[in-house]
Amino acid sequence: MKECVLLVFLALCSAKPLFRPSYVTLKNMMLKDMEDDGDGDAANSLFPTRESIYPFFPFDLLPTCPFGCQCYSRVVHCSDLGLSSVPNNIPLDTRMVDLQNNKIKEIKENDFKGLTSLYALILNNNKLTKIHPKAFLTTKKLKRLYLSHNQLTEIPLNLPKSLAELRIHENKVKKIKKETFKGMNALHVLEMSANPLDSSGIEPGAFEGVTVFHIRIAEAKLTSIPKELPSTLLELHLDSNKISTVELEDFKRYKDLQRLGLGNNKITEIENGSLANIPRIREIHLENNKLKKIPSGLQELKYLQIIFLHNNSITKVGVNDFCPTVPKVKKSLYSAISLFNNRMKYEELQPATFRCVLGRMSVQLGNFRK
Amino acid sequence: MKATLIFLLLAQVSWARPFQQSNIFEFYDSMPNDEASGAAPEDPRFDTPRLSSELPELEPLGPVCPFRCQCHLRVVQCSDLGLDKVPKDLPPDTMLLDLQNNKITEIKDGDFKNLKNLHALILVNNKISKISPGAFAPLVKLERLYLSKNQLKELPEKMPKTLQELRVHENEITKVRKSVFNGLNQMIVIELGTNPLKSSGIENGAFQGMKKLSYIRIADTNITAIPQGLPPSLTELHLDGNKITKVDAASLKGLNNLAKLGLGFNSISAVDNGSLANTPHLRELHLNNNELIKVPAGLAEHKYIQVVYLHNNNISAVGSNDFCPPGYNTKKASYSGVSLFSNPVQYWEIQPSTFRCIYVRSAIQLGNFK
Numbered sequence: 001m002k003e004c005v006l007l008v009f010l011a012l013c014s015a016k017p018l019f020r021p022s023y024v025t026l027k028n029m030m031l032k033d034m035e036d037d038g039d040g041d042a043a044n045s046l047f048p049t050r051e052s053i054y055p056f057f058p059f060d061l062l063p064t065c066p067f068g069c070q071c072y073s074r075v076v077h078c079s080d081l082g083l084s085s086v087p088n089n090i091p092l093d094t095r096m097v098d099l100q101n102n103k104i105k106e107i108k109e110n111d112f113k114g115l116t117s118l119y120a121l122i123l124n125n126n127k128l129t130k131i132h133p134k135a136f137l138t139t140k141k142l143k144r145l146y147l148s149h150n151q152l153t154e155i156p157l158n159l160p161k162s163l164a165e166l167r168i169h170e171n172k173v174k175k176i177k178k179e180t181f182k183g184m185n186a187l188h189v190l191e192m193s194a195n196p197l198d199s200s201g202i203e204p205g206a207f208e209g210v211t212v213f214h215i216r217i218a219e220a221k222l223t224s225i226p227k228e229l230p231s232t233l234l235e236l237h238l239d240s241n242k243i244s245t246v247e248l249e250d251f252k253r254y255k256d257l258q259r260l261g262l263g264n265n266k267i268t269e270i271e272n273g274s275l276a277n278i279p280r281i282r283e284i285h286l287e288n289n290k291l292k293k294i295p296s297g298l299q300e301l302k303y304l305q306i307i308f309l310h311n312n313s314i315t316k317v318g319v320n321d322f323c324p325t326v327p328k329v330k331k332s333l334y335s336a337i338s339l340f341n342n343r344m345k346y347e348e349l350q351p352a353t354f355r356c357v358l359g360r361m362s363v364q365l366g367n368f369r370k
Numbered sequence: 371m372k373a374t375l376i377f378l379l380l381a382q383v384s385w386a387r388p389f390q391q392s393n394i395f396e397f398y399d400s401m402p403n404d405e406a407s408g409a410a411p412e413d414p415r416f417d418t419p420r421l422s423s424e425l426p427e428l429e430p431l432g433p434v435c436p437f438r439c440q441c442h443l444r445v446v447q448c449s450d451l452g453l454d455k456v457p458k459d460l461p462p463d464t465m466l467l468d469l470q471n472n473k474i475t476e477i478k479d480g481d482f483k484n485l486k487n488l489h490a491l492i493l494v495n496n497k498i499s500k501i502s503p504g505a506f507a508p509l510v511k512l513e514r515l516y517l518s519k520n521q522l523k524e525l526p527e528k529m530p531k532t533l534q535e536l537r538v539h540e541n542e543i544t545k546v547r548k549s550v551f552n553g554l555n556q557m558i559v560i561e562l563g564t565n566p567l568k569s570s571g572i573e574n575g576a577f578q579g580m581k582k583l584s585y586i587r588i589a590d591t592n593i594t595a596i597p598q599g600l601p602p603s604l605t606e607l608h609l610d611g612n613k614i615t616k617v618d619a620a621s622l623k624g625l626n627n628l629a630k631l632g633l634g635f636n637s638i639s640a641v642d643n644g645s646l647a648n649t650p651h652l653r654e655l656h657l658n659n660n661e662l663i664k665v666p667a668g669l670a671e672h673k674y675i676q677v678v679y680l681h682n683n684n685i686s687a688v689g690s691n692d693f694c695p696p697g698y699n700t701k702k703a704s705y706s707g708v709s710l711f712s713n714p715v716q717y718w719e720i721q722p723s724t725f726r727c728i729y730v731r732s733a734i735q736l737g738n739f740k
Contacts, residue, residue: 067654067677068608068632070559070585080518080539080563082590100494101518101539124470125495148450148471169450169471189440193450214440219452237438261438283437 064089074117078102086111093117100124100146107131112139120144124167131156143186147171155180155192163187170194178203181210193218193237202226217241218261225250225262237261239285246270246295251277263308264288270295279303287311287338294321302331307338310364314342317349323356333358339365434461444487448472456481463487470494470516477526479504490514494537501526517541518561525550534582535559545571551580559585567591569613575599588612589632596621608632610656617641617666622648634679635659641666650674658682658709665692673700677707681735685713688720694727701727709735 065071066087069078074095078087083102090097092114104126111132112118118139128150135156136142142160148169155173157180159166164186173195181187190212198221205228212230216237223242231253243265251257257278267289275281275297283306286295291312298304299320307322322337324330334357339346346365354363435441436457439448444465448457453472460467462484474496482488488509498520505526506512512530518539525538527550534556543565551557557580569592577583578599586600587608594613602624610632619642622628628649638660646652646668654677657666662683669675670691678693693708695701705728710717717736725734 067630067656068587070606080537080561167450189447191450216438235440239438259437285437 066090079122090115096120096122098122099126102126105129107135109134111135113137115139116141118142120146122146123150125149128152133158136160148191159184161185165189167191168195173197175201176203176206178205180206184210187212189214191216193220195220197221199223199226202228204228216261227253229253231255233257235259235261238265240264243267246274248272248274250274254278255280257281258303259283261285262289266290268292272296275301282306282332284308294318298322299324300329302329305332305334306336307334308336309342310338311341314339314344316344317353319350319353322353330356333362335362337363339363434459436460449492460485466490466492468492469496472496474498475500477501477505479507481505483508486510488512490516492516493520495519497521499523503527506530513556529554532556537561538565540564542566543571544568546573546576548573548576548578551576553579555579555581557583561585561587563587563589563591563608563611565591567593569594572597577601587632600625602626604628606630606632610634610636612636614638617645619644619648621645625649626651628652629674630654632656633660637661639663639684643667646672653677653703655679665689669693670695673702675701676703676705678705679707679709680713681709682712685710685715688715688724690721690724693724699727704729704733706730706733707735708733711735711737 065076066078066089068081069076069087071077071091074091074093075098076090076094076096077098079098079100079102081102083099083104085104086099086107094115095117096119097115100122101124104123105128107128107130109132112121112135116138119141121139121142121144124146125148128147129152131152133156136159139160141162143162143164145159145163145165146167148167148171150171152168152171152173154175154177155166155168157177161183163184166187166189169191170193173192174197176197187210193216197217207228207230210230211232213232214235215229215233217226218237218239218241220241222238223244225238225243225246227250229236233254234256236254236257236259239261240263243262244267246262246267246269248271251274255277258280260278260281260283263285264287267286268291270291273296275295279301280303281301282303284304285308287308288311291309291314293314294309294317298307299322317339322334334354337354337357349365357363435446436448436459438451439446439457441447441461444461444463446460446464446467449468449470449472451472453469453474455474456469456477464485465487467485467488467490470492471494474493475498477493477498477500479502482491482505486508489511491509491512491514494516495518498517499522501522506529509530511532513532514535515529515533516537517526518537518541520541522538522541522543524543525546529536529550531553533554535558539561540563543562544567546562546567560577560583567588571591571593572588575598577586577597578601580601581603583601583603585606586604588597589608590611592613593609594615596609596614596617598621600607604625605627607625607628607630611634614633614636615638617633617638617640622645625648629651631649631652631654634656635658638657639662641657641662644667646666650672651674652672653674655675656679658679659682662680662685664685665680665688669678670693688710693705708725708728720736728734
């Protein structure tokens, strides 16, 4: 059944080339970021350049590849080696360093010194508790930093301004300090789920001037929707928190939001009018909450295509809860509505309720359990 | 001296074959900005008729991207989402699929269907115990397959022939059958460390047919001998942390390109005379933390050796010709690291002339420091 829904989704998505402006913008911005790092020697990034890596140094000083690592095409691959510190002979023109799954406890001041071409740094799954505040001083081209599965208690300060993606999943971050993202104009993706962050942990102004498009703070301790995230957000994922209500003002900043994930929370109420703040929304996940009724205002969301409401306590569905009364208002049909595992009498549902739905397969009512 | 250096650099260029792997940055860098090319073909089932007459033109969704994942530049990033299976609606033009740190238990036939452009598949840190034999069949361009930190008992069958890099670190593999590598002629890197491989777990000649294989790491397993029938293309062999007891004269036969050999943390009590003569281009040899009673024979004849780790052994005497050639120095590279500490031999018992071909004092570590 779910597969069918996804198929419909897929079919719809692929039916025509897209022209949603904000998505194109996102892609272009990312393209720009990822593609051009102003390196000037594009050829180097595609071909192994063993010769030019080694200038005529005395043999003993040759910047060889750390033992056990593989160095090729300016990628230094040192995962799974049981390393307890960052190797000290990483070639200076390296573009990517993969150090995941080691036992590194600390990033020291000079560990990445001089790696001015570094583009991606993967430090997942280590034992990091400390990152020296000057560790990233010279990595001015760093775009992707993966710090997931470590023991960091805060997002490192003085991250490179060039950063486009920061992943710090499953650490011990309790707070986002005001100065954390200061000047990081290129940051587009922030994944910081599975940290013990509560609603008071985000200091006011922490995201000021930052244009993040995708934020995920799932599996944390949030009790409400953070109000001070960047206004540029296209996707906001807050699943598996302890959010109990969605208030009128919550989405006011996030006018461009297209995808919203609020599944697995404790939401009992979505205040009337709150969804009117996100007119461009395409997908809302509210499954596994404690909703007693269908959120109001769905019928006014012209682009809404997917709404998951299964596993709630919804007792009834009105004939105009999903679709507008005036024809031609809705710009896109629903491709998936899920309502199973609620408290309503499904036999009392009127067929007209789903008059703006793509096909019969798009509505899941059956009380089946996964 | 200068002539020597130039020769060495030339020599290195000529025999140390560079990795010909395509660069990971190709995924990020060389992305043409055409949306439509990768779109799935239209599904006629959902084409007509549109359900309701009230509907004007449909606004299609953005690119197909599974909820909560990020899809940009043909990289599909779905790590850390708690997924228990491979998402269904993956964009068919995906080049890199990152599914690490989820709860996927099984890879089924059809999970990757349509992903005929996939170059890299990252499944690290899941709970995969089963991979259906046909699962990888659609991946006709796959070059990198990362399966580390799962629960596989055997290597997957029918891996794509295009594969260049296979990482299956930290699984439950007890044996490696020759047949799984049949026809994998593009393979360059194989990492199988931290698996409960039995003493005879690697079938004889398992790696033999792979003509481009350059790097093997099988560390921290239970193998008791160096695998037999290693391909002559090998430049690095890392077998540290095993239960190897001896280096047979024949075990390194034909490894003319071997530059780095890691055999630390084994139970090696003897390196047969003549075994090192099989590896004339050896640059770095790690034999620390073993049970050697003397310096392996043949080091003095090695022209390129630079690093020899022999600390933490049972070496009680060092001969004056153990490291350096007698008479005129025929070495082409100078030692940059020789360690002998934590051996019964006392440094005052070693004749100073033993190190006559070493010009950098700090290259020798004799002191019994820990």
